[in-house]
Amino acid sequence: MTYSEENYLKAIYHLSLSQKQGVSTNAIAALVESKASSVTDMIKKLAEKELVIYQKYQGVGLTDKGLMAAKMIVRKHRLWEVFLVEKLDFAWDEVHDVAEELEHIKSEKLINKLDAFLGFPTEDPHGDPIPDKNGNIVKVEKQLLSEFEIGQTGICVGVKDSSSSFLQYLDKQQIALGSKIKIIAKESFDMSLTIEVEKKQIIISNKIASNLFAKIVL
Structure with missing residues (x-):
């Protein structure tokens, strides 16, 4: 496979994790930053190699062969x-x-x-x-911090947004994998959270909480 073909397989794999049905060509185009026509051409090439299945109006899915290639x-x-x-x-x-x-x-x-x-x-x-x-x-049992209730405590086990800007923000707040986070309060107006982490209380937005995965500590 070419680098481009591998990038497309990986994109389809990531998109398929959050979708029950086939992945749309528009979603693929947005993720790989390409034109819809170019995506269609690539899907045809991948289908010829028996890596994907494409049905018009039903989207793109990985074959068993394509799924294994994407995972690798x-x-x-x-x-x-x-x-x-x-x-x-x-x-x-x-x-x-x-x-x-x-x-x-x-x-x-x-x-x-x-x-x-x-x-x-x-x-x-x-x-x-x-x-x-x-x-x-x-598989690790986890949920978004935004779904936690007041008084619950979790261990940070992952991030939904892995962009540099978000990770740098977490570094500033001393939030990392393994950090223990307790929900102190939740604002009904904007769903922002007051949390306790590293023995200090800070306020984070719902957007931040919706990009942090944590495992509940009983």
Whole structure:
């Protein structure tokens, strides 16, 4: 596969995680930043390689072969992110663009050795699951912080928005994976939250809370 074909497969994979039906070509075009006509041409190429199924008005879906290929691309991306953070001291907001380049390395042997070298991690620095060499994914029970009730406490286990600006904001607020967060109050007007984290209370917007995943601590 070409780099472009791999990027399309990964885009369809990510979009399909939040959709029960087929992924629309418009959604793919928005994610890969391309014209709808170019997306249609690429979908035809991927269909010829038996990587996707496309039915007009029903969207695009991955075949079993396409799903495994997409998971392996995601696997490489997230393993490289772990390597960059844990071994080369990159910040978690710096690794995405570098991993975008490294994910296209073809050597399966290299990736499997990288996985072993890192101790077979199951999550990347942003809390996203890493598929193993067979495509299996360890699922973590989590929910958005915005869905928590007053008085509940959670452990931050991931972010929905992995943009540099959002991650840098979290760094300023001393919110990271593993941080214990308690809901102190919730404003009915705008659903902003007063939370306790690192022994201090801060107010975060509903937008921030809707981009933080946490696991409830009983």
